[in-house]
Amino acid sequence: MVKRFGAHCALKDTDIALLQALATSESREVKAGDILWRTGETADALLILQQGWACTTRYLQDGSRQVQEIFLPGDILGLYELAFGDRRDDATMLTDGIVSELPHHQVLEIFSRSPRMTAVLFAISNQHQAILAERLVVLARRSARERIAHFLCECRARLLATEEADADGFLLPLTQQDLADALGLSAVHISRTFTSLAEEGLVQRNHFHLMIRDPERLAEVANFDGSYLRVYWEECDEPAAPSSLSPPIEAG
Amino acid sequence: MVKRFGAHCALKDTDIALLQALATSESREVKAGDILWRTGETADALLILQQGWACTTRYLQDGSRQVQEIFLPGDILGLYELAFGDRRDDATMLTDGIVSELPHHQVLEIFSRSPRMTAVLFAISNQHQAILAERLVVLARRSARERIAHFLCECRARLLATEEADADGFLLPLTQQDLADALGLSAVHISRTFTSLAEEGLVQRNHFHLMIRDPERLAEVANFDGSYLRVYWEECDEPAAPSSLSPPIEAG
DNA sequence: CGTGATATTGATTCCACTCAATATGAGTGG
């Protein structure tokens, strides 16, 4: 958790101490398919995903399903509902994993005790939003080919950031139906498109193991620019002037 | 601004005083078509949209354009880039209006001085994210008809929330090309679909004036549920326990 | 009265969907 927070801002000792004081809830093991929460339940805590993959999904009136976000090890689930009283989506484990809780009242405690860590939480929230915004563009304007390529590039980039995975050959614990529901396509078309990408030597997939054979060309196909994943709050070192308000700023 | 913040949480006098102390930058008038910022520029302030409509857009390599967010009077632009060093999109005025700035260092000051207002900022950010997430679902899974109907319902609901507009007949300052770029459709198809919705007596549009003739049926067509727009942080009254960490919580 | 932005309408094309049949493989129980 310290590592995850530190990825967005240089933390001070006091912040680390606070984080450790808050990390009282012991982590628990969960299994693939376990439901972390359901739509409509009271939202009273964030979940820190220490190991494993998870996703949030929504079900529509007509029975179709939308996979909203994919969470990788180190991610925080539930930031989105922090200000909603209740869950807006279902959260499900895609693999076995380990999670721990951070109750909302402890988040408020972070707000009141560490502006720097507040900024970090904001940064993480912003990153989620950036990922959503990026997917929005991809869904609105790109072909099936590009959507899949983009999704794979994004997974790779996020795994690379954790520096724990072999990002060119990893376990992608999503069925083709899951991918379809995430990318707004049909499972059948996911299959066809994957086959076509494989024939071109870009990727290779059997069962849930994915191999990216040509990351550069894949990124080209996807028009992928990973800059939206790099969120780092430079300014959060600066501890906000104690009392004097609004010193003169150079105009933009 | 006080009104906008108050919509998400019961503010205390001290918070209002802080807000007013921060509102030093005088607001400025802007005209339709004015560019508030461009992709790549340094992001060092939020913009509070006091009057008028604005939107953020992104341009893709192939020249196509994505309208990311629509901002109505009272909204805050740039929350999204708070933790990015620079702008991720262009921001443009859709109508004449009035904006004022809130520099990032003042946001940090809010973080360090008012946990409650920090929570409000988080709530607003969450609401933006909710709108994005909702549009994601709509783009991924719904027909042109439903997309347009949903968009109109959303505009109506957001205008209703400000209680300043006649929400059933309002100025929608978007060309059909803008709508197309927001909803992932072609301008031609927007035209056809609008015509069809008009023939059914659901809406009526000439030039930029939109009339919603049958809000209920329109909401039905759109499968619209506006609950994602209501973000209110109940808990932010509770001023985070002073020192004792993690009192016992009932298990979920 | 021309010009440029915006919108409408028609004809045609194509990407991805649906339906449907079959394949592949993991897990289970006999």
Place this chain on the structure above:
DNA sequence: CCACTCATATTGAGTGGAATCAATATCACG
């Protein structure tokens, strides 16, 4: 070890919604 089942994936045929291309129409504005 084999037969059965269930989840997942592949492949083919046909359809349809929205895109594209292209030709007007409408209107604000200088």
